[in-house]
Amino acid sequence: MADLSSNFVGIKSPNPFWLASAPPTDKAYNVERAFEAGWGGVVWKTLGEEGPPVVNVNGPRYGAIWGADRRLLGLNNIELITDRDLFVNLEEIRQVKKNWPDRAVVVSLMVPCIEEAWKTILPLVEETGADGVELNCGCPHGMSERGMGSAVGQAPDLIEMITRWCKATTRMPVIVKLTPNITDIRAPARAALAGGADAVSLINTINSITSVDLDNFCPEPTIDGKGTHGGYCGPAVKPIALSMVSEIARDRELKGLPISGIGGITTWRDAAEFLALGAGNVQVCTAAMTYGFKIVEEMVSGLSNWMDENGHRTLDDVIGRAIPNVTDWQFLNLNYVTKAKINQDLCIKCGRCHIACEDTSHQAISATRNGERHFEVMDEECVGCNLCVNVCPVDNCITMEPLAAGSVDPRTKKKVEEKYANWTTHPNNPGAIPEAAE
Amino acid sequence: MEGTTGTAALDDGIVAGRLHAETLRTNFADLHAPLSAHEARIEAERCYFCFDAPCMNACPTQIDIPMFIREISTGNPLGAAKTIFEQNILGGMCARVCPTETLCEEVCVREEAEGKPVKIGRLQRYATDIAMDEDARFFSREASTGKKVAVVGAGPAGLSCAHRLAMHGHDVVIFDARPKAGGLNEYGIATYKTVDGFAQQEVEYLLSIGGISIELGQRLGEQLSLDGLLGEFDAVFLGIGIGGVNAMLADGSETEGVDNAIDFIAELRQATDLSSVPIGRNVVVIGGGMTAIDAAIQAKLLGAENVTICYRRGKDHMNASDFEQELAASKGVTIRHWLQPKRVISSDGTVSAIELEYTAIRDGKLTGIGHTATLPADQVFKAIGQTLIEETADGLRIEGGRIAVDKEMRTSHDKVWAGGDCASGGDDLTVTAVAHGRDAAESIHKALSGAAR
Known part of the structure; x- marks a missing residue:
């Protein structure tokens, strides 16, 4: 049996699946249920400074987009940080940690960019016995208008400043949660590292309007005729999150900075992908909000079975394994030639590959053979783009088959070279260098 | 006495009242209940929007099925209904009576993939029901051409032909021998396939385009003769079925x-x-x-x-x-x-x-x-088959017991067209009759337009 136990910046949990700071972790009732269901840890919903609690809208807080069968693909929210009393939260955190000593309990924090504010709240959290803190530099709605959340996350100097304050104040590990609403995710990550952060977590939600109510021309979610952008999450954001995680994981300056991966993780497979791209653990929210806490069972068993089948004994065998294979476009092998191949036994003859290729790509898939409906790739036209694979409704019906070195590409009529060669040495590149930089 | 049987349940001979009225109502209720909006959306989302879709090609009226299903899935049922009616003005009845399992649904790629085709017929009913319930009308008459066409038989072929002719601005008189219009839609389909007087609703919906009058109780060979019609009208369409x-x-x-x-x-x-x-x-x-x-x-x-x-x-x-x-x-x-x-x-x-x-x-x-x-x-x-009553097609060439027609549904007489069960080359399906009527109307229109020039 694979060992799923996780040690993330010294915070131990029986598995790498934490619930992200969000409505599912707003109070003891939910968190207790989550731990009973098997979650390895939680990041408690963001606490603010002492005083009158935050006020939320009393209308809709969520908007969504759906796929076929109304499967939720993307969710956005305009809920703010916890609207419960600070000391009620702190007491519940203390009790939950006491009840569940083997689970990770990290507390998300968001207070104004004033040193005193951070120095006041951190000891209060420390007293609860919580395992660490996560600085919310990510929420893109509401709090950002008050100079917090993503307003901080978009200003690397502010990130560095508050991280430094926190590290100087507390013994607890400090995780800095980053906003994706920024041009280059490495800048805030470097700032966090410079401030002494133990880790970063990403991504927080993305600025979004999910839809417009066309009856009254209001953005969704609509509150009494008006709407505002919310924070987008769920399966739809996973590719964005994976890319950002990988950017940090493979950055030379950030090498070794632990990452807690967040963004649309719905299944064990999603989680494994984040781990492979350098995340030390993962945080989940939308999937739990869609299906309930029980999904963690599938995540644990799926990850465990996959690790067993592939001989990965611990998470460390997986974490970062895909990073060496993330590179820049200019280093991709231009001598690697593939052709799409349609498995005629699996083909159900919907013809989507044909029309996609015919209308929008390279006219490389024929629709008939001897007058019969039949879809076949024409190697002499196929550029290997993979669009047909992606529009095909049948799994594995169309595959990309590499041409063997030494064979001739029927499209270019050129021999497929065995040697790796990329753009940096390509004759069409005015800036080409004599030898390929591998 | 409890139970579903009536007083005459076990009487020998041909008697009424074998079952209670309530049981009969249940027995003869709609065979397939209409899809709810939720069911329709879930089902519509199963459609793959195939290229040159096999379902469309299997439909005798060539309805653009992937398009109308996509229109349903995007919350545009009226657009879906228009897509259907453009090809098949009796799309509502065809949705109920078509043997979809041997037409569109038989060739659905979902049938190939998983043995469960998209429920095309029921989706078609969903869209057409909405349009008819809302009395949404999609077609209007062209300016009158002054040409008159007689349509004999108010069944699927005749109705379809009349509607298309009316669209082109011709004046149409439909003659039918029976007391009600609709032909086999009204008289020849199992009760549980078309409930609540749908056949008559559909006739009314179709006639709302205007330019079509119906004369009932007019039987070819009795009150009407082909020669008489040819003297009075610029063209004649025969959709007289096979009454023998x-x-x-x-x-x-x-x-x-x-x-x-x-x-x-x-x-x-x-x-x-x-x-x-x-x-x-x-x-x-x-x-x-x-x-x-x-x-x-x-x-x-x-x-x-x-x-x-x-x-x-x-x-x-x-x-x-x-x-x-x-x-x-x-x-x-x-x-x-x-x-x-x-x-x-x-x-x-x-x-x-x-x-x-x-x-x-x-x-x-x-x-x-x-x-x-x-x-x-x-x-x-x-139930061993019906035949054309040949004297009703007096003077027209007969082929295989039906009125011989070409691809445009022209008979051997240059002013007479025929379609539906009475015409050669069909398959005795409602949907095929609709296609015949429509295509004959286009051919008649072409002929009449040519004559005008």
Whole structure:
């Protein structure tokens, strides 16, 4: 049996699946249920400074987009940080940690960019016995208008400043949660590292309007005729999150900075992908909000079975394994030639590959053979783009088959070279260098 | 007494009231309830929007099925209805009666992928029902051309032809022999397939385009003659169906209690009170097509104790689809193959049994093999096919017992077109009749436009 136990910046949990700071972790009732269901840890919903609690809208807080069968693909929210009393939260955190000593309990924090504010709240959290803190530099709605959340996350100097304050104040590990609403995710990550952060977590939600109510021309979610952008999450954001995680994981300056991966993780497979791209653990929210806490069972068993089948004994065998294979476009092998191949036994003859290729790509898939409906790739036209694979409704019906070195590409009529060669040495590149930089 | 049976449940002979009125209402209710909005969306999202979709090509009227399903899935049912009606103005009825399992749904790639085609027929009904309920109209007449066209027969072919001609601005008079328009839609389809007077609603919806008048009680060969129509109209379309019933080659086939299945089906459709429709206790239906199935199922639903379909060939030769055969079986109808009627046995002048002879194919020819079986029967329905009453097509070339037509539905007379069951080359389906009528109308329009120039 694979060992799923996780040690993330010294915070131990029986598995790498934490619930992200969000409505599912707003109070003891939910968190207790989550731990009973098997979650390895939680990041408690963001606490603010002492005083009158935050006020939320009393209308809709969520908007969504759906796929076929109304499967939720993307969710956005305009809920703010916890609207419960600070000391009620702190007491519940203390009790939950006491009840569940083997689970990770990290507390998300968001207070104004004033040193005193951070120095006041951190000891209060420390007293609860919580395992660490996560600085919310990510929420893109509401709090950002008050100079917090993503307003901080978009200003690397502010990130560095508050991280430094926190590290100087507390013994607890400090995780800095980053906003994706920024041009280059490495800048805030470097700032966090410079401030002494133990880790970063990403991504927080993305600025979004999910839809417009066309009856009254209001953005969704609509509150009494008006709407505002919310924070987008769920399966739809996973590719964005994976890319950002990988950017940090493979950055030379950030090498070794632990990452807690967040963004649309719905299944064990999603989680494994984040781990492979350098995340030390993962945080989940939308999937739990869609299906309930029980999904963690599938995540644990799926990850465990996959690790067993592939001989990965611990998470460390997986974490970062895909990073060496993330590179820049200019280093991709231009001598690697593939052709799409349609498995005629699996083909159900919907013809989507044909029309996609015919209308929008390279006219490389024929629709008939001897007058019969039949879809076949024409190697002499196929550029290997993979669009047909992606529009095909049948799994594995169309595959990309590499041409063997030494064979001739029927499209270019050129021999497929065995040697790796990329753009940096390509004759069409005015800036080409004599030898390929591998 | 509790139970679903009426007072006459176990009486011999052909009697009414075998079942309680409430049971009859349940038995003859809509075979497939309409899809709810939720069901329609879920089902529509199963469609792959195939290229050059096989379903579309399998549809005799070539409805752009992927398009109308996509329109349903995007919350645009009126757009979907328009897409359907553009090709098939009787799309509402076809959604109910088409044997989709042998047309569009048979070739759905989902059938290939997982044995469960998209429910195209029911989605078509969903969209057309919404449009008709909202009285959304998508077509209007062109300016009047002053040309007059006679359409004989207010069935699917005639109605479809009339509508398309009206769109092109021609003035149309539809003649029909029966007291109501609709043809087989009104008189020839099982009651549970088209409930709540839908056939008449559809006629009204279609006629709302204007420029079409209907004259009922006008039968070709009686009140009307082809020559007379040709003298009065610029063109004539014949959609007269096949009103003759094939004779049953068995002794005693004129005995009381031997009835035509199509008459029974029509009687049921026109009945205001199903408990007044008499039915036998032991019913035998001779035939293997949709009419045989429709009659047998409805006999059972009316309360017949034993209903047996006897067909002279094997299961695979039956014109009734697998779905129809299974439906009959599920209602308790027994289907027996390789049996042909030999002799109707009577007692006191009415049917008491039928003797059938086992058959086989010998040297490629169907033949009786001497052995017989006798089934008790107080009612026998003949459903062994219909024929064109040829004198109604006097002077037109006949081919294979139907009026010969070309691809544009032109007959041998240059001012006469024909379509539907009476025309050659069809398959006796409602949807094919609709396609014929539409295509004939385009051909007539072309001919009349040419004459005007």
